[in-house]
Amino acid sequence: xxxxxxxxxxxxxxxxxxxxxxxxxxxxxxxxxxxxxxxxxxxxxxxxxxxxxxxxxxxxxxxxxxxxxxxxxxxxxxxxxxxxxxxxxxxxxxxxxxxxxxxxxxxxxxxxxxxxxxxxxxxxxxxxxxxxxxxxxxxxxxxxxxxxxxxxxxxxxxxxxxxxxxxxxxxxxxxxxxxxxxxxxxxxxxxxxxxxxxxxxxxxxxxxxxxxxxxxxxxxxxxxxxxxxxxxxxxxxxxxxxxxxxxxxxxxxxxxxxxxxxxxxxxxxxxxxxxxxxxxxxxxxxxxxxxxxxxxxxxxxxxxxxxxxxxxxxxxxxxxxxxxxxxxxxxxxxxxxx
Amino acid sequence: xxxxxxxxxxxxxxxxxxxxxxxxxxxxxxxxxxxxxxxxxxxxxxxxxxxxxxxxxxxxxxxxxxxxxxxxxxxxxxxxxxxxxxxxxxxxxxxxxxxxxxxxxxxxxxxxxxxxxxxxxxxxxxxxxxxxxxxxxxxxxxxxxxxxxxxxxxxxxxxxxxxxxxxxxxxxxxxxxxxxxxxxxxxxxxxxxxxxxxxxxxxxxxxxxxxxxxxxxxxxxxxxxxxxxxxxxxxxxxxxxxxxxxxxxxxxxxxxxxxxxxxxxxxxxxxxxxxxxxxxxxxxxxxxxxxxxxxxxxxxxxxxxxxxxxxxxxxxxxxxxxxxxxxxxxxxxxxxxxxxxxxxxxxxxxxxxxxxxxxxxxxxxxxxxxxxxxxxxxxxxxxxxxxxxxxxxxxxx
Ligand SMILES: N[C@@H](CCC(=O)N[C@@H](CS)C(=O)NCC(=O)O)C(=O)O
Numbered sequence: 001x002x003x004x005x006x007x008x009x010x011x012x013x014x015x016x017x018x019x020x021x022x023x024x025x026x027x028x029x030x031x032x033x034x035x036x037x038x039x040x041x042x043x044x045x046x047x048x049x050x051x052x053x054x055x056x057x058x059x060x061x062x063x064x065x066x067x068x069x070x071x072x073x074x075x076x077x078x079x080x081x082x083x084x085x086x087x088x089x090x091x092x093x094x095x096x097x098x099x100x101x102x103x104x105x106x107x108x109x110x111x112x113x114x115x116x117x118x119x120x121x122x123x124x125x126x127x128x129x130x131x132x133x134x135x136x137x138x139x140x141x142x143x144x145x146x147x148x149x150x151x152x153x154x155x156x157x158x159x160x161x162x163x164x165x166x167x168x169x170x171x172x173x174x175x176x177x178x179x180x181x182x183x184x185x186x187x188x189x190x191x192x193x194x195x196x197x198x199x200x201x202x203x204x205x206x207x208x209x210x211x212x213x214x215x216x217x218x219x220x221x222x223x224x225x226x227x228x229x230x231x232x233x234x235x236x237x238x239x240x241x242x243x244x245x246x247x248x249x250x251x252x253x254x255x256x257x258x259x260x261x262x263x264x265x266x267x268x269x270x271x272x273x274x275x276x277x278x279x280x281x282x283x284x285x286x287x288x289x290x291x292x293x294x295x296x297x298x299x300x301x302x303x304x305x306x307x308x309x310x311x312x313x314x315x316x317x318x319x320x321x322x323x324x325x326x327x328x329x330x331x332x333x334x335x336x337x338x
Numbered sequence: 339x340x341x342x343x344x345x346x347x348x349x350x351x352x353x354x355x356x357x358x359x360x361x362x363x364x365x366x367x368x369x370x371x372x373x374x375x376x377x378x379x380x381x382x383x384x385x386x387x388x389x390x391x392x393x394x395x396x397x398x399x400x401x402x403x404x405x406x407x408x409x410x411x412x413x414x415x416x417x418x419x420x421x422x423x424x425x426x427x428x429x430x431x432x433x434x435x436x437x438x439x440x441x442x443x444x445x446x447x448x449x450x451x452x453x454x455x456x457x458x459x460x461x462x463x464x465x466x467x468x469x470x471x472x473x474x475x476x477x478x479x480x481x482x483x484x485x486x487x488x489x490x491x492x493x494x495x496x497x498x499x500x501x502x503x504x505x506x507x508x509x510x511x512x513x514x515x516x517x518x519x520x521x522x523x524x525x526x527x528x529x530x531x532x533x534x535x536x537x538x539x540x541x542x543x544x545x546x547x548x549x550x551x552x553x554x555x556x557x558x559x560x561x562x563x564x565x566x567x568x569x570x571x572x573x574x575x576x577x578x579x580x581x582x583x584x585x586x587x588x589x590x591x592x593x594x595x596x597x598x599x600x601x602x603x604x605x606x607x608x609x610x611x612x613x614x615x616x617x618x619x620x621x622x623x624x625x626x627x628x629x630x631x632x633x634x635x636x637x638x639x640x641x642x643x644x645x646x647x648x649x650x651x652x653x654x655x656x657x658x659x660x661x662x663x664x665x666x667x668x669x670x671x672x673x674x675x676x677x678x679x680x681x682x683x684x685x686x687x688x689x690x691x692x693x694x695x696x697x698x699x700x701x702x703x704x705x706x707x708x709x710x711x712x713x714x715x716x717x718x719x720x721x722x723x724x725x726x727x728x729x730x731x732x733x734x735x
Contacts, residue, residue, distance in 0.1 A: 085692060113699040114391035145591040146511055152696035160406045160417050172407045176679045187486055188494035188510045191591050231392045
C-alpha cells in the first residue's frame, strides 16, 4: 500500500499544484477577465457549439449569467468541453472555475470529491431508448438486452441497480465519449441506449432516423442536474447559486430580457431589490449592484432560457414539467432575494 | 581497482575526500537521499492536499462492492463483487488482448517483412502497400475503422445472424460459438498434451546432441507436432469425444449460452495486430538486410538449400538485430491497448481507471495502481526479451 502511494508522482504533482487553485476564485476570475466554464462535449440544449463555435444551452446560460453578473458582459466566458469522466478532475485541478455540465447531485460527489453542488438548474430522471421495431413496451422486458452507456455517469450505476432490483440481466457496452455511445447504438451494437431523459431527447437529434426510436415510459432514477464548484470557496459557490436564483426570481416576478429596462421603474420592492435599484444585494455577493439586471438583460430569465434551449419549440422539445416554477406546480423554488 | 586509485598520486594515502571510491559513494548517497526525500515530500504533500480539499484517500475502496457489470470477463464476475475483483478482471482483459496482439502482430509482421523482400514483384508490392498504409494512419482511427466498419457490415438483427450449421452465429452483438464443457475423461487428453510438450523438449535436446555427435539429422519439428497435437487428438477420438458442447440459443434480444466474442475485443485485437505488424515487418526487413549477402553466398557454396540458409544462417543473425526494436513494439502494443476505452473494450483503463475511478473518486490511488500494472507488464516483457536476446547473442570466443 505504502509502496503504491510512492509511485504516484505524476498524479501527485497535479494535485500538489491544484492546492493553490482553492483560494478566492472570484479574484482569479476578475484578474483573468473571463469565467472558465466546464461544459459537455456537445449535448444539444444543454451545452452545444453551433456551426460558428458559439456555445448555447441552459448549462451555457449559467456561465453567461455569471459573466454578466461579474463583468456586466455575458460574452466573457471561455468553454472547456469535458467528457463525463474528465469533468471532476478538471474542476478539482482548477482547470475550470465552474462546472455546469448536466451533472447529477449525489452524496458521494458532494462529499468525497472535494466538490460542492450549488443548486439545480434542471430536474431530470434516467430513461431508456429502444428501436420501435423491437416491440418493447416496458423496461422490465429488457432481460438479456445489450445496453450502450457512457462511462463515469450516474447512468452507469442506476442501470446496474435497476436490472438487479428487477432480477433481470443485461450486457453493458461502456464508452468513454458520448458521441461513440450514440454512434454504437445507432449502428445497432446495442438494443438500448440509456441516459438522462433530457439527454435521450437531445442525442436523438443526432441519430440517422430519430423517428425509429422511442423512449420507454419508465423513469428509473432522480437526476437533479446542477452546476458544481470546488469545495471550500463559499463566496464563489454563492455567486453560482444566486445567478440561477436571480434568473428564477426574475421569471417569478415577471421580469424578462425585453421588459427589464422598464421594470427598473417598477413599484414592487422585490423587483427593485433584484434589479439593484434598491438595497445592496450585489455588494453582499462581491458583485456590482446591477448584477441581476445584467443577467436578465443579456441572458434572460429562467423561463426564457428554457424555452430557447430545450422547450417545446426546439428540436429537443421537452415540456417544462417538474421544471416549472413552484407556483405553477413545479419544483423550481428560488430563495428570496433580500 | 587498487592500482587505479594510485595513478597520478604521490606516494602515501590520499585524503579521504580525494579518494575516488569514497567520492563516488558520497555522491550516490546524496542523490539517493535526495530522491527519497523528494518522494516522501511529494507523498505527504499530496495526502495533505487531498485531506484539505476533502477528497477521500486510502485503499479501503478495493474491498467495497462494485455494483456494475463488465461485458467480458475470463474469471467469474457479477455486480456484487468488489472493486478489487473488478481490478483483476480488467487486468486480465488487458493482458489477454496484449498477449494475443503480440502473437498475431509477430506472425503477421514476420510474414510481411519477408514478403517485402520477396523476388515476386506482386508479393513485394502488396506487402509494401500494406506496411505503408497501416504504419501511417493513426491507431485510434484504425480502431474506429475496424469497429464501426466491421460492425456495419454485420447483420443488425439477431434473427438475421450469419448462421453456421445452427452452431455458431455472427451479428452486431458479436460471435457466438458453442463452448466446450469437459467430461471427466477429458483430463487424459490434457495430460497427453502437456506430456507431449515435455517429451518434445527432451526430443529436441537429444536430436541436437546426436546431430552434433554423428551429424545425423532428426525431423524434430514434425515429430513434436505429432507428439503435442496428434497423440492427444487420437486419444480424444478413442475416448469417444469426451466433451459436451453448450450451443448458443436465441433469446428475445440475443443468444445465451455458449461462448461469446464481443466485437469490441475483435476490433481492438485486429487494430493492434495489424498496426503493430506493419512496424514489425520493417524491423524484420531491416534485420534480414543487415546480414551481408556474403553469408548467403557462403551458405550456398556449402551446398545449403535456400530455406535452410534462411533458417540456419540468416534468421539467427537477423534476430540479433531484430530483438531490441521488436521489444519496443511489444511495449508499444501493450500500452496502446489502453485505447480500448474508445470502443468499450473493458480493459484496465475503461473499467478500473474509468468506472471505478469515477465511482470512488480516488484518482490518485486508482491511477497509481493502473500505472503500476503497465509498468510491471512492460518490465516483464523487457526482462523476457533481454533474456532471449542474451541467449541468441553472438558468443564471442
Ligand atoms: N447526469 C448524469 C449523466 C451526465 C452525462 O454525462 N450524460 C451524457 C449522456 S447524454 C452526456 O451528457 N454526454 C455528453 C458528453 O460527454 O459530452 C451524471 O451526472 O452522471
